[in-house]
Amino acid sequence: MTTTEQTDGIVGRGNRDGAALFRDWFAELNEVAENGGRAAYVFVMGSLNEVLKTFDLPVVFPEINSLQTAVRRVAHEYLDVAEDAGYSPDICGYVKADFATQIQDGRHPMGRIPKPALTVYTNACNTYIKWAEIWERLHKIPLFTLDVPGTRQGGLITLGGDVDFENDKRYVKAQLLELIELCKKVTGKPFDIDRLREVMGFANTMSRGWKRVLELNAKTPSVFNALTDGTIYLGVANGMRGTPEGAKYFDDLVEEMEYKAANGIGTLTDEKYRLVFVGVPCYPIFRRFNELFTEWGGTFVNSTYLWFASGGTNRGFEYDLADPLDSLAEGLLISVRDAMDSMFHQDRVLNEVIDDFGIDGVVYHPIKSCRTTSTGMADSRRYLMSQRDIPTLFIESDMMDRRVVSEAQLKNRSDAFFEGLAARKAQAGASAPS
Amino acid sequence: MSITAGIDVGSTYTKAIVLEGDSVIGMAMKATGFKLTEVSEAMFDAAIADAGISREEVQYTIATGYGRHQCKVKDLAVTDLTAAARGAHFFFPATRTVLDIGGQTMKATKIDESARVKSFRLNDKCAAGTGAFLEKTARYMGFTTEEIGGLMDTSKEHVTISGVCAVFAESEVINHLSQGTSPADIMQGSADSLSARSVQLLKRVKAEPEYTLIGGLLRWPRMVDTIAGQLDAEVNAPAGEMVQYTGAVGAALLGRIRLNKLAEKDAVEQTA
Numbered sequence: 292m293t294t295t296e297q298t299d300g301i302v303g304r305g306n307r308d309g310a311a312l313f314r315d316w317f318a319e320l321n322e323v324a325e326n327g328g329r330a331a332y333v334f335v336m337g338s339l340n341e342v343l344k345t346f347d348l349p350v351v352f353p354e355i356n357s358l359q360t361a362v363r364r365v366a367h368e369y370l371d372v373a374e375d376a377g378y379s380p381d382i383c384g385y386v387k388a389d390f391a392t393q394i395q396d397g398r399h400p401m402g403r404i405p406k407p408a409l410t411v412y413t414n415a416c417n418t419y420i421k422w423a424e425i426w427e428r429l430h431k432i433p434l435f436t437l438d439v440p441g442t443r444q445g446g447l448i449t450l451g452g453d454v455d456f457e458n459d460k461r462y463v464k465a466q467l468l469e470l471i472e473l474c475k476k477v478t479g480k481p482f483d484i485d486r487l488r489e490v491m492g493f494a495n496t497m498s499r500g501w502k503r504v505l506e507l508n509a510k511t512p513s514v515f516n517a518l519t520d521g522t523i524y525l526g527v528a529n530g531m532r533g534t535p536e537g538a539k540y541f542d543d544l545v546e547e548m549e550y551k552a553a554n555g556i557g558t559l560t561d562e563k564y565r566l567v568f569v570g571v572p573c574y575p576i577f578r579r580f581n582e583l584f585t586e587w588g589g590t591f592v593n594s595t596y597l598w599f600a601s602g603g604t605n606r607g608f609e610y611d612l613a614d615p616l617d618s619l620a621e622g623l624l625i626s627v628r629d630a631m632d633s634m635f636h637q638d639r640v641l642n643e644v645i646d647d648f649g650i651d652g653v654v655y656h657p658i659k660s661c662r663t664t665s666t667g668m669a670d671s672r673r674y675l676m677s678q679r680d681i682p683t684l685f686i687e688s689d690m691m692d693r694r695v696v697s698e699a700q701l702k703n704r705s706d707a708f709f710e711g712l713a714a715r716k717a718q719a720g721a722s723a724p725s
Numbered sequence: 726m727s728i729t730a731g732i733d734v735g736s737t738y739t740k741a742i743v744l745e746g747d748s749v750i751g752m753a754m755k756a757t758g759f760k761l762t763e764v765s766e767a768m769f770d771a772a773i774a775d776a777g778i779s780r781e782e783v784q785y786t787i788a789t790g791y792g793r794h795q796c797k798v799k800d801l802a803v804t805d806l807t808a809a810a811r812g813a814h815f816f817f818p819a820t821r822t823v824l825d826i827g828g829q830t831m832k833a834t835k836i837d838e839s840a841r842v843k844s845f846r847l848n849d850k851c852a853a854g855t856g857a858f859l860e861k862t863a864r865y866m867g868f869t870t871e872e873i874g875g876l877m878d879t880s881k882e883h884v885t886i887s888g889v890c891a892v893f894a895e896s897e898v899i900n901h902l903s904q905g906t907s908p909a910d911i912m913q914g915s916a917d918s919l920s921a922r923s924v925q926l927l928k929r930v931k932a933e934p935e936y937t938l939i940g941g942l943l944r945w946p947r948m949v950d951t952i953a954g955q956l957d958a959e960v961n962a963p964a965g966e967m968v969q970y971t972g973a974v975g976a977a978l979l980g981r982i983r984l985n986k987l988a989e990k991d992a993v994e995q996t997a
Contacts, residue, residue, distance in 0.1 A: 707806040711841070
């Protein structure tokens with residue numbers, strides 16, 4: 292194989308394969324729906340795929356379904372349906388797009404979405420609970436809440452051996468045993484602990500790979516764009532968690548990123564400014580939003596979205612397969628807690644990322660229809676700026692609702708941000724010793 | 726001496742300036758309307774006609790303002806924040822904070838001693854705290870935009886306008902009129918309300934003196950006095966029409982800087 296052939300095969304593979312896996316996944320869901328089958332409805336911040344896949348339950352991520360309507364530029368049609376039914380313009384756009392999907396018999400641009408057999412969610416997002424209650428009313432299904440204790444004090448991370456941690460772990464494990472009983476009842480299948488080990492083994496490969504992929508972006512030039520490419524990888528990290536396809540994907544992705552890092556192959560952007568993104572992407576103008584930054588040579592090399600929206604699996608926690616239930620409880624506790632911290636206390640990690648990733652600027656993106664990720668962001672920004680001499684940008688739009696996305700206003704702010712970054716670089720260059 | 730031009734395609738007015746060295750030799754202004762390309766070119770031509778020169782004599786042109794990307798006669802586009810900072814620094818070199826209140830936006834910018842933007846805050850999500858609010862208030866009472874300054878000057882007793890929402894202003898204005906309040910006092914009350922919002926924005930950038938106020942709303946001296954009073958500080962405002970042209974002047978000055986850099990680069994290349 293020549294070098295060119297090798298490059299052609301490896302570079303960009305993560306994006307191609309990710310898109311293909313997504314198409315296959317939605318095709319399978321469509322088939323389930325057409326055959327009258329049902330699925331487990333789950334969320335990105337603690338999907339519990341490990342347990343659900345053990346019972347061979349197809350999984351639906353309503354958050355992913357909803358954001359896909361925005362990326363495919365039809366979200367407004369869904370939002371209108373939900374608002375006509377009485378939902379307020381001010382609430383979560385994901386909830387509304389999903390509600391519209393539910394009352395339109397699962398109609399979705401990527402195929403038909405099956406109805407739920409049960410729903411499983413964590414307390415990482417307060418909206419999850421009220422959202423699931425809608426399905427309970429519509430479909431008369433059981434709800435399962437996994438209550439994961441969060442960080443008791445900002446910056447105080449407890450781990451194994453700590454009395455609070457051990458108590459929290461027992462609490463999570465007891466809930467997992469309840470979930471297993473519920474899955475047995477819903478599916479009519481017995482629980483197979485060896486099957487759980489197998490699923491957790493695939494999840495281990497994915498978590499390990501995800502952590503490594505994110506670490507590799509500390510290289511200059513960055514090997515992927517955390518806002519665009521990263522969102523594709525994130526989709527696989529969630530949707531295929533605990534599957535052989537997901538594990539292979541992340542093995543391949545690590546190989547691709549290692550290859551790019553070793554050969555100095557960066558993103559398509561001529562990287563002048565390395566940025567970190569805080570918040571949820573602007574899906575209604577997903578590509579264009581990114582261009583506001585790449586036009587100036589700005590690349591997102593990291594993103595808090597890739598942390599919290601992967602349920603904290605970016606930490607790379609690997610389960611001990613010798614004691615699967617105990618380890619699953621520990622892993623969920625550590626990862627979901629970290630996802631919550633990535634939303635509410637991200638300033639501490641950002642402080643480290645600024646150094647480790649050579650960050651030139653931090654872009655905060657609060658959005659109208661997600662209070663969970665946006666509340667407190669202005670304070671976090673102010674705190675970070677009090678700690679570090681780092682330029683920041685604060686731009687507001689939405690993850691779903693194009694009515695509150697103003698490209699001209701976004702551009703005016705991003706242009707001013709880059710003019711400041713350029714002046715700062717020029718000044719630093721002028722004062723650098725020759 | 727170099728000749729450069731600055732075109733500020735604002736949301737309400739488009740302004741063009743031609744500079745020869747530090748001297749303004751031509752200027753033009755017109756309501757922006759909705760044909761941004763045409764109005765920017767028309768104002769560019771009007772300003773060079775005012776200067777008595779031809780297009781070919783303008784060595785560099787920079788566009789700024791919301792419509793800057795639609796301007797086809799530019800060499801470069803910069804944001805209104807950067808242009809305003811340069812313009813304010815030109816008129817008042819000790820400026821450290823710029824407050825720009827235009828027809829649709831309000832911007833507070835903190836700058837360094839070299840006129841570089843250090844931080845900024847914008848209010849551009851709604852008409853509250855912008856010229857549009859005052860215009861609507863005037864219109865509800867049957868006055869034109871150009872009569873706002875005169876109205877404020879005749880105010881004797883300020884009334885409190887609780888909100889700055891341009892949509893809800895009508896009901897509040899009607900309420901005051903029904904109580905026999907004079908239009909002049911209502912107008913001044915609106916200016917007070919808007920001014921309070923501008924001071925809030927200044928606090929958010931941790932504003933420091935000297936403060937320089939620019940933009941269409943500051944063409945009324947009473948507005949400058951109102952903000953100075955609420956800020957409890959001395960403020961600068963470019964004289965006469967220049968308060969509206971500051972962004973365009975800044976753009977033209979940036980054009981001159983760019984021109985000098987290009988000349989230096991050519992000189993280095995020729996030497997090499």
